[in-house]
Amino acid sequence: MTGFTTDAFGRIVGANQVLTDPDLMRGYLADWTGRRTGAADAVVRPRTTAEVSAVVAECARTGVAVVVQGGNTGLVGGSVPEVAGGPVVVLSTARMTDVEAVDPVEMCVGVQAGATVASIAAAAAAAGTRFAIDLASRDSATAGGIVATSAGGIHVVRHGGTRAQVLGIEAVRADGRVLRRWSPLRKDNVGYDLPGLLAGSEGTLAVITGVLFAVVDQPGHTAAAVVGIDTADEVFTLIRQIRRAGLVIEAVELMTRAGVALVVEAGARPALAGSSGYQVLLEVSGADPVQRLAAVLADSGVADAVVDEGPARPLWELRERHTETIAAASTTVPVKLDVTIRRRDLDAFLADLDELIASLPYPCRLVVFGHAADGNLHVNLLDVPVEQQAEVAHRVLERVVAREGSVSAEHGIGRDKREWLSVVRDEVDVATMRAVKQAWDPDGRLNPGVLFPDAPD
Numbered sequence: 001m002t003g004f005t006t007d008a009f010g011r012i013v014g015a016n017q018v019l020t021d022p023d024l025m026r027g028y029l030a031d032w033t034g035r036r037t038g039a040a041d042a043v044v045r046p047r048t049t050a051e052v053s054a055v056v057a058e059c060a061r062t063g064v065a066v067v068v069q070g071g072n073t074g075l076v077g078g079s080v081p082e083v084a085g086g087p088v089v090v091l092s093t094a095r096m097t098d099v100e101a102v103d104p105v106e107m108c109v110g111v112q113a114g115a116t117v118a119s120i121a122a123a124a125a126a127a128g129t130r131f132a133i134d135l136a137s138r139d140s141a142t143a144g145g146i147v148a149t150s151a152g153g154i155h156v157v158r159h160g161g162t163r164a165q166v167l168g169i170e171a172v173r174a175d176g177r178v179l180r181r182w183s184p185l186r187k188d189n190v191g192y193d194l195p196g197l198l199a200g201s202e203g204t205l206a207v208i209t210g211v212l213f214a215v216v217d218q219p220g221h222t223a224a225a226v227v228g229i230d231t232a233d234e235v236f237t238l239i240r241q242i243r244r245a246g247l248v249i250e251a252v253e254l255m256t257r258a259g260v261a262l263v264v265e266a267g268a269r270p271a272l273a274g275s276s277g278y279q280v281l282l283e284v285s286g287a288d289p290v291q292r293l294a295a296v297l298a299d300s301g302v303a304d305a306v307v308d309e310g311p312a313r314p315l316w317e318l319r320e321r322h323t324e325t326i327a328a329a330s331t332t333v334p335v336k337l338d339v340t341i342r343r344r345d346l347d348a349f350l351a352d353l354d355e356l357i358a359s360l361p362y363p364c365r366l367v368v369f370g371h372a373a374d375g376n377l378h379v380n381l382l383d384v385p386v387e388q389q390a391e392v393a394h395r396v397l398e399r400v401v402a403r404e405g406s407v408s409a410e411h412g413i414g415r416d417k418r419e420w421l422s423v424v425r426d427e428v429d430v431a432t433m434r435a436v437k438q439a440w441d442p443d444g445r446l447n448p449g450v451l452f453p454d455a456p457d
């Protein structure tokens with residue numbers, strides 16, 4: 001480290017965009033869950049790629065670690081610094097919010113890294129198109145954040161995750177150089193897929209400054225339904241029946257009785273009168289979707305269902321209020337695990353969880369919900385005493401691994417799950433990832449402590 005001073009950042013971005021006052025920095029130093037807090041020498045808020053490049057080059061010159069932060073809605077502790085020793089800055093993309101006009105011929109939209117998902121969706125909708133990524137954190141989560149985590153969300157069943165939407169990328173390398181691949185071409189197999197590599201890189205390889213996203217056609221008429229079922233497996237039968245009827249599945253979300261009860265208690269309107277073990281929220285598109293979806297459900301013998309014309313916000317509210325309601329209802333910060341289970345194992349895994357909860361020597365409420373068509377479950381354990389949280393999280397993930405599932409479906413590894421990397425990826429795989437990290441960030445200054453277990457923390 002040579003001559004580190006926050007004054008240099010002020011000369012690049014303007015002194016008022018370099019925060020060093022603890023009160024002003026506080027919001028940048030705690031994650032969304034409140035579980036992770038950290039310290040930094042400064043929060044730097046550039047406006048342009050040129051400013052990011054100059055800030056990162058200055059950090060390289062003076063040996064400063066860089067933690068990139070978008071909307072700070074990540075749920076695995078990757079967006080706040082926890083760096084032991086040595087200076088660290090949070091580089092916030094909060095001011096990099098430009099969204100270009102949608103190109104309706106190439107079907108793409110160029111955005112700066114700090115543009116929110118909601119603002120990209122609004123631009124896409126204004127041009128008669130749709131941004132395929134949607135998630136409940138849409139008002140805060142950013143383009144850079146969703147690419148860096150390769151976020152999933154509610155339309156993966158229809159359009160794939162964030163990685164599948166990235167056509168081009170602009171990113172600042174660890175030494176300050178700008179990497180730009182910015183072409184709307186759908187087919188361009190020249191060399192390694194660097195934009196694809198940055199998807200899911202969690203701020204450890206480069207600072208993403210801009211993204212060229214694909215947009216898709218608007219779905220036309222949609223219908224939504226909430227359906228009561230008794231086993232999670234029934235979801236896949238329903239999906240097959242709906243597709244066979246010629247409707248397009250836009251979203252499939254699983255909720256449990258416990259989760260629905262919690263959000264209803266918090267003020268959401270219940271959809272169903274019955275008390276099925278699970279409720280599935282379905283969104284479909286096609287001609288006459290309300291009538292046709294209702295007919296499919298009637299034919300399939302579903303006893304308890306409500307169907308409404310899209311966007312059916314009250315039905316969606318039941319699902320979308322889960323995360324915030326769980327956070328507010330738990331007496332301790334909830335343990336949150338985002339996992340994928342093979343479709344055929346969903347019910348068995350849910351039974352594993354019930355068994356685990358029953359065996360705990362302290363009261364614990366279990367709320368599971370998730371993007372069921374992808375086998376993606378968000379496992380939430382409420383009221384777990386703080387000193388027991390790591391152990392119980394470990395026990396859940398052990399069960400996921402035993403069923404050959406994924407310990408991170410869509411939130412990434414961050415700091416929370418880094419010890420699982422070498423459990424679920426073999427030696428050669430981890431060594432290859434480390435070689436990639438070494439090539440992009442030889443001094444280990446980009447988001448140290450994230451992803452790899454023995455990085456400085």
Ligand SMILES: Cc1cc2nc3c(=O)[nH]c(=O)nc-3n(C[C@H](O)[C@H](O)[C@H](O)COP(=O)(O)OP(=O)(O)OC[C@H]3O[C@@H](n4cnc5c(N)ncnc54)[C@H](O)[C@@H]3O)c2cc1C
Pocket residue numbers: 032067068069070071072073074075078079093113134135136137140141142143144145146147148149150151152153154202203204206207208209323324410411414447450
């Ligand atoms: C209510 C709620 C609902 C959610 N629903 C979903 C969901 O359905 N699906 C899903 O996948 N996630 C979901 N999430 C998690 C979260 O919203 C996503 O992980 C999102 O992609 C994070 O975006 P962000 O801008 O907030 O990133 P941050 O939280 O700021 O950062 C996340 C990671 O990305 C890195 N990063 C951020 N910006 C950049 C950049 N410009 N360049 C390089 N690295 C960067 C950070 O360093 C960090 O490692 C939800 C969260 C909440 C609170």
